[in-house]
Amino acid sequence: MEIKHQVFVSSTYLDLVEERQQVIHALLELDCIPAGMELFPATDEDAWTLIKEVIDNCDYYILIIAGKYGSMNGKGVSYTEMEFDYAILTNKPIICFVHQNIEELPSIKTEKTESSQKKLLDFKTKAQTKHCKYWNSPEDLGGKVSRSMVQLKKRHPSDGWIPGKFAADEKFFRTIEDLRNKIEELEKEKFLSFETALVQHSELAQGDDVIAMKFSLRKIEKGPLLETIIEVSWDRIFSYVGTIMIGECTESEFLEKIRLVCWHSLDPKIIGFNDYSQIGIRHVYFDVIKVQLQALGLIIKGNKKRAVADKNTYWNITPFGEQYLIKVRAIRKTL
Secondary structure (H helix, E strand, C coil), X not given: CCCEEEEEEECCCHHHHHHHHHHXXXXXXXXXXXXXXXXXXXCCHHHHHHHHHHHHHCCEEEEEECCCCCCECCCCCEHHHHHHHHHHHCCCCEEEEEECCHHHCCHHHCCCCHHHHHHHHHHHHHHCCCCEEEECCHHHHXXXXXXXXXXXXXXXXXXXXXXXXXXXXXXXXXXXXXXXXXXXXXXXXXXXXXXHHHHHCCCCCCCCCEEEEEEEEECCCCCCEEEEEEEEEHHHHHHHHHHHHCCCEEHHHHHHHHHHHXXXXXXXXXXXCCCHXXXXXXXXXXXXXXXXHHHCCCEEECCCCCCCCCCCCEEEECHHHHHHHHHHHCCCCCC
């Protein structure tokens, strides 16, 4: 899709007709859209309001200064300088092109009065505080504008403008809405498929069914480490791991929750004789738990986009899993 950038070309007009033609030609070759004050009456206050709107809609601003200060408003400020000040005020990317040898210009293209000459000098000094290039001829100006615009667009990327056929219209927004509705339908189907899968796999261990895991623990204070079997129900395991998976969690966070549920399942009489770090979940048990919770339709692998450097495995709760978690964790009224 071709993107065009609109560029406001600000300068005096009658003394720079040929120069502006070169600039406009250079911009068109770069697929830019030139805009400028020559389209409007210079002394029309309503036109000034329109000019500001045009500058607002431009991506970049170019100022050309030669030997004329230009038409002025009632306060003695030229419209060219007003445009420049407004471009600064609105944070437009700006590049200025100043004639290098004003004294060599024909008298018809220079200011005659001392007052206008001073205003031009002050304006030029102000413009030179911005990124500035110097030129000597219309052709030289056109070439420098072309090269400078390429760099300006690289330093200050802008959204630009696209052809109308690519613009979002009512049909586009209807399509977006249809796709949104389709996604909702697919989410519902996904939820139902998980629910159906659970019913069809009723032979799977679930709910109050337990998984037995072995650990080496002390049965008495300062006693030897003895192999101990801890039995934990699938609902209890899921009630611990499900909450941390809302919004996705890492596999290490998943494993830590399983350690915690096992620790909380120990006989309170022997907890004081042991250390939490002794609950080391063997990979064989962890793998069984991961597969079982997936088979029950409660969890899935995470699929959020992350940095390339992120090598973690992520897990997410399913829509059905969220509903089941509410059922398992919700506190019921006492009768």
